[in-house]
Amino acid sequence: MTEIDPSTRRRVLDALREQRIETPSWAYGNSGTRFKVFTQPGVPRDPYEKVADAATVHRFTGVAPTVALHVPWDRVDDYAALAGYAGEQGVELGTVNANVFQDDDYKLGSVTNPDPAVRRKAIGHLLECVDVMDATGSRDLKLWFSDGTNYPGQDNTRERQDRLAEALRQAYDRLTGEQRLLLEYKLFEPAFYLTDVPDWGTAYAHCLELGDRAQVVIDTGHHAPGTNIEFIVAFLLRAGKLGAFDFNSRFYADDDLMAGAADPFQLFRIMHEIVQADALRPSYGIAFMLDQCHNIEPKVQAVIRSVLNVQEATAKALLVDVAALTAAQRCGDVLEANAALMDAYHTDVRPLLRELREELGLDPDPVAAYKRSGHLERVTAERVGGQQAGWGA
């Protein structure tokens, strides 16, 4: 691509101004692998400090005005008060993520457990999460289940699907107003033989059964290597069933590395589907979230970098010459069609993004500005004994 013409520039800047990226509370806490959780200086000691870190990311990027909660990792006595605090900090509380994967009772599953008492407990937690949403004003309940089996014969696969459907129904029926249920799938882990919601097709089928306010979450780290994720995006968009993303990068499995770090071209291809469907604007309803853990890198800075990576992929997707692309597609010109995409992908959008930030009254280089701000030094002095994100807790 050569020069960006002024009207394209304006169109792209306007779309980018509207873009919203939600950051996860757990990205700010200490995290690690099953081998070691590393502690970092200045890490939040409670949900309030996680919200404060999310607000810091928003102050430097201008496009991350909400923070997702994970319950019970972010349990507080008064969620309305937490929401009030978030407002004072300049952000809002976003998606509520349920957690039915860290209790001894869930060894054989949570909502699909063969024991009805365990299922009741798990469903009780899902309903409690909707209570939290009522208090915080959150729109979305995000459900990911670690449920599955490790050995053939361990449990009855069809009955587990029935139990899952029953639990989802109870959670869905508890929603009111604009609230939505978002169902996330994952190929494997922690179950290794069979996972009860292993793929988008399973999630989609359950969401269809539930109704309009049930939609699918695509976590970019939850697929087999080589999966064409943008196809899934396109399919779900067409069906009106794409509710949210959990963006992150993977090299091997569910690595939870920074979005856009491992495969920025994949992120561009995903955002191209979104832009083509005019689904970027917040009013369309997709929640663009990050789901990441920063085990070895400074956390706030890494979240800022991830937000910028998503923004860069989006800017490139917005630059695709749709007229040229469509014309080439219609006449079967494979190479010109591909070139239309690649031209946009190869455009250096960093000057455009600097311009955007200047328009928004922000520093054009958020990472450098954050480093200069002294935030890390300040929280390191203030916060002693940071809280673990949840993993390995």
Ligand code: PSV
């Ligand atoms: C599961 O791997 C997952 O992607 C779900 O979204 C969880 O809520 C999250 O990770 C916890 O980090």
Ligand code: MN
């Ligand atoms: Mn996820």
Ligand code: MN
């Ligand atoms: Mn994951």
